[in-house]
Amino acid sequence: MLIDNEKFIALLVENSGIEKEKVEKYLEELILDIQTAFEEDEGYEVDGFGIFSKLGANVLFIPSEELETEINYKYVGMEPIELPGGEVEESITDEEEEENPIQGILDGDKPEESADEYEDPFAELFNESEEHEKTQEDELPEEDIEAAVEEEIESEDQEEDVFGEASEDHVEEVEAPFIVDEDIEESLEEIEEEEQEEIISDMSDDSETEAEEKAGPDQWGIDAHKQDDQEGAFSGLFGEEAAESSELIDEEDIFASEEEINDLEEEKKESEEVDSEEEIDFSALEDDAESTENEAFDDPFAELEEEAEEEQDFVPVVTNVSSGKAKDKKEKVVETEEEVTSSDAKKNKLAKSLGDRKKGSPVFLYMILALLILGGTGYALAYFGIVNIEGVTPSKYKTQVAQTTPPVNQQNSTPPQTIESEEEPSPAKALPEVTDAESSDEKLPPNTNNTSTNEIVNAQAEEQQKPKISKENDIAPLIADQKAPGDGGIITPVNAQNGAETYGLKGTATEAGNNGYTIVLYTLSRKAGADAQFAKLSKDGYRAIIKESPSVQYGSLYRVSIGQFKSLADAAIAAEKIDSNILGNYIITKI
Amino acid sequence: MTKDFLKTFGLTIRDQIIMKNSVEIKGLGTFKAEHTSQQQEKRADGKLVMQPPKDSIEFKADLEE
Numbered sequence: 001m002l003i004d005n006e007k008f009i010a011l012l013v014e015n016s017g018i019e020k021e022k023v024e025k026y027l028e029e030l031i032l033d034i035q036t037a038f039e040e041d042e043g044y045e046v047d048g049f050g051i052f053s054k055l056g057a058n059v060l061f062i063p064s065e066e067l068e069t070e071i072n073y074k075y076v077g078m079e080p081i082e083l084p085g086g087e088v089e090e091s092i093t094d095e096e097e098e099e100n101p102i103q104g105i106l107d108g109d110k111p112e113e114s115a116d117e118y119e120d121p122f123a124e125l126f127n128e129s130e131e132h133e134k135t136q137e138d139e140l141p142e143e144d145i146e147a148a149v150e151e152e153i154e155s156e157d158q159e160e161d162v163f164g165e166a167s168e169d170h171v172e173e174v175e176a177p178f179i180v181d182e183d184i185e186e187s188l189e190e191i192e193e194e195e196q197e198e199i200i201s202d203m204s205d206d207s208e209t210e211a212e213e214k215a216g217p218d219q220w221g222i223d224a225h226k227q228d229d230q231e232g233a234f235s236g237l238f239g240e241e242a243a244e245s246s247e248l249i250d251e252e253d254i255f256a257s258e259e260e261i262n263d264l265e266e267e268k269k270e271s272e273e274v275d276s277e278e279e280i281d282f283s284a285l286e287d288d289a290e291s292t293e294n295e296a297f298d299d300p301f302a303e304l305e306e307e308a309e310e311e312q313d314f315v316p317v318v319t320n321v322s323s324g325k326a327k328d329k330k331e332k333v334v335e336t337e338e339e340v341t342s343s344d345a346k347k348n349k350l351a352k353s354l355g356d357r358k359k360g361s362p363v364f365l366y367m368i369l370a371l372l373i374l375g376g377t378g379y380a381l382a383y384f385g386i387v388n389i390e391g392v393t394p395s396k397y398k399t400q401v402a403q404t405t406p407p408v409n410q411q412n413s414t415p416p417q418t419i420e421s422e423e424e425p426s427p428a429k430a431l432p433e434v435t436d437a438e439s440s441d442e443k444l445p446p447n448t449n450n451t452s453t454n455e456i457v458n459a460q461a462e463e464q465q466k467p468k469i470s471k472e473n474d475i476a477p478l479i480a481d482q483k484a485p486g487d488g489g490i491i492t493p494v495n496a497q498n499g500a501e502t503y504g505l506k507g508t509a510t511e512a513g514n515n516g517y518t519i520v521l522y523t524l525s526r527k528a529g530a531d532a533q534f535a536k537l538s539k540d541g542y543r544a545i546i547k548e549s550p551s552v553q554y555g556s557l558y559r560v561s562i563g564q565f566k567s568l569a570d571a572a573i574a575a576e577k578i579d580s581n582i583l584g585n586y587i588i589t590k591i
Numbered sequence: 592m593t594k595d596f597l598k599t600f601g602l603t604i605r606d607q608i609i610m611k612n613s614v615e616i617k618g619l620g621t622f623k624a625e626h627t628s629q630q631q632e633k634r635a636d637g638k639l640v641m642q643p644p645k646d647s648i649e650f651k652a653d654l655e656e
Contacts, residue, residue: 003607005617011607016599026592030600031618033592047594049601050648059620059652067601071608071624071646078643083631584611585626585644 074523076551490514490591491558492534492546505563505574506541513564513591517571518545519578520587522560530558537562540582545591564591608648620652 003011012023034052037044043053050063063071382389494511502512521537524530530546537544542562549557562578565571571588604622607614614622627645634640 001610001612003612003614005615008603008614008616011603012596012599015603016595018596018599023596026596027600027616028618029592030597031616034619046597046601048598049604059650061620061622061648061650061652063648067605067648070605071648073609075643075645080632080640080642083639083641585628587629587644 073525073551073554073557076554076557077549490545490547492544503564503566503570504543505565505578507543509543509545509564516591517565517568517588518561518591519563519571519575519583520559520561520589521582521584522558523549524558524560525554525556527556527558530560533560537582547591561589561591608646616653618653620650623649623651625649 009020009023009027012018012027013020016023018026030046034044037052038054038059041054043051045051048064048066050061050067053060053062378387378389381387490509492509494509494514500510501507502510503516504513522530522533524533527548534544534546537560543564545561545564547559547561549559551557563571563574565574568588575583575586575588604614608622608624611624611626613624616622625647627647629644630642632640632642
């Protein structure tokens with residue numbers, strides 16, 4: 001309905017009691033003031049009504065909070081409420097959140113990423129040690145092969161140098177005046193001849209010797225490398241330290257070779273290849289030592305010889321590596337022993353490495369175990385709500401604290417005293433029907449949850465408005481007219497006949513039907529207006545109900561509704577059949 | 592123009608809006624009631640919330656002309 005300017009002036013005259021001419025004058029002044037304010041780029045506020053403001057060419061009206069509240073008085077007490085669907089989703093998420101930690105603790109699904117990291121230390125310490133050994137065995141030959149190849153190349157160069165250049169030097173050295181023993185001269189001559197023959201044979205059989213040498217250094221490299229690790233003394237044999245320690249090793253070579261000189265004549269040739277001066281001097285010293293029988297001097301060498309005998313496996317290998325001179329025959333003699341010792345050395349090395357690990361492992365083990373225990377206990381405390389940690393503590397423990405704030409839970413809002421409250425889930429099943437009814441008449445969103453929550457929202461709002469209403473007052477007859485405002489409750493008479501239908505749209509309201517749903521058509525602040533609507537609806541045959549709802553702001557509000565329905569769906573279906581002129585903006589609520 | 596007039600001015604428009612009537616004031620504009628039904632809203636936290644119905648005032652000015 002449109003209230004034009006004349007009607008509006010008439011209403012102003014009626015409500016204010018001011019003469020019409022003055023009202024027209026005041027109204028013109030008001031409009032002029034507003035226009036003036038707009039010209040000055042200012043707004044104009046009518047106290048208790050709102051603000052007129054101009055933004056560019058547009059004029060806006062911003063209602064005051066009082067006006068906003070007053071025009072929404074019908075919906076007083078209604079607050080946003082969480083829908084069941086949203087709660088279901090939350091519950092699902094809560095379950096997921098609950099399941100994940102459980103799975104994380106029990107099944108270990110969650111820390112899959114860290115599973116490998118978790119297993120690694122133990123695997124290295126216990127399980128994967130064998131694999132690690134295998135990998136070392138696999139890796140070592142490659143390194144050793146490379147080292148051996150380098151050594152072989154160096155040894156070959158040195159061999160050529162020795163045999164090419166040093167052979168002549170040997171002749172000169174043999175002819176040198178400081179050589180005393182004739183036996184040595186003879187032996188040296190014989191050695192020279194043999195050397196020349198061997199050089200010729202070596203030159204012809206380079207390919208064969210190289211093939212044999214390639215097989216040799218591989219094993220030497222392995223043995224030397226492992227024995228270095230075993231002894232921990234010759235770690236730099238492959239590097240620059242080899243040259244620095246060459247003298248000592250040459251001496252050891254001499255010790256090793258001297259023992260074999262007694263057995264094989266060819267070893268003299270090898271001793272000459274090392275260094276003729278040192279050998280000669282040492283041999284002379286040894287001869288002197290034998291002649292003088294100086295035990296103090298012999299004992300160390302004897303011990304060294306004994307050690308050399310004991311560590312015969314170790315010394316030749318070191319000699320081969322450090323001196324860089326191939327001793328084929330010696331290798332052939334010792335080769336088999338080296339193979340045996342190399343395997344023993346590998347075992348010893350691996351055993352030692354395991355021993356080292358086992359020595360250091362408990363610290364890491366204890367640390368890891370302590371961290372795991374601490375983490376597990378912390379997680380368990382958080383999970384069971386003893387300690388509140390966001391992301392870990394399940395929401396059910398959090399909500400117990402936070403549920404005191406609105407929005408209120410739906411189930412808590414439903415009145416427990418009625419039997420119908422137990423059947424509340426049933427409307428959800430009939431939601432599609434409700435959806436059609438509501439969407440066609442009220443332009444509500446076509447979601448079925450709307451209608452179910454409509455009732456719940458309204459019922460909750462009403463419950464909030466009359467929190468202390470007893471059941472007797474709910475069904476109070478017309479006597480309730482004499483009640484003081486604010487008591488609330490249904491103030492319309494009920495049909496006390498036994499044969500009356502409990503629920504329905506037409507007829508007279510029954511006491512038993514007050515636990516159902518109704519269609520609210522009006523919310524009025526004056527009881528007279530509510531009574532008028534009640535009389536009109538009753539005259540049309542509708543089962544009309546007036547329910548008084550106390551309001552702090554407005555005093556008592558009177559909600560006029562029609563029908564008593566067992567379920568929300570029944571109310572929605574009935575609302576579809578009612579004339580839209582009667583319905584207006586209806587609300588389905590719980591009675 | 593008195594305070595009583597301004598108060599009556601506001602109350603009269605309010606009553607007509609409550610009764611779903613439109614009020615046309617010549618030289619100023621037209622006030623009209625707008626009803627917003629109950630509707631669902633999905634909040635940023637994922638919760639599905641039912642907003643209660645709401646009535647509001649819509650104003651269309653004549654002063655723009």
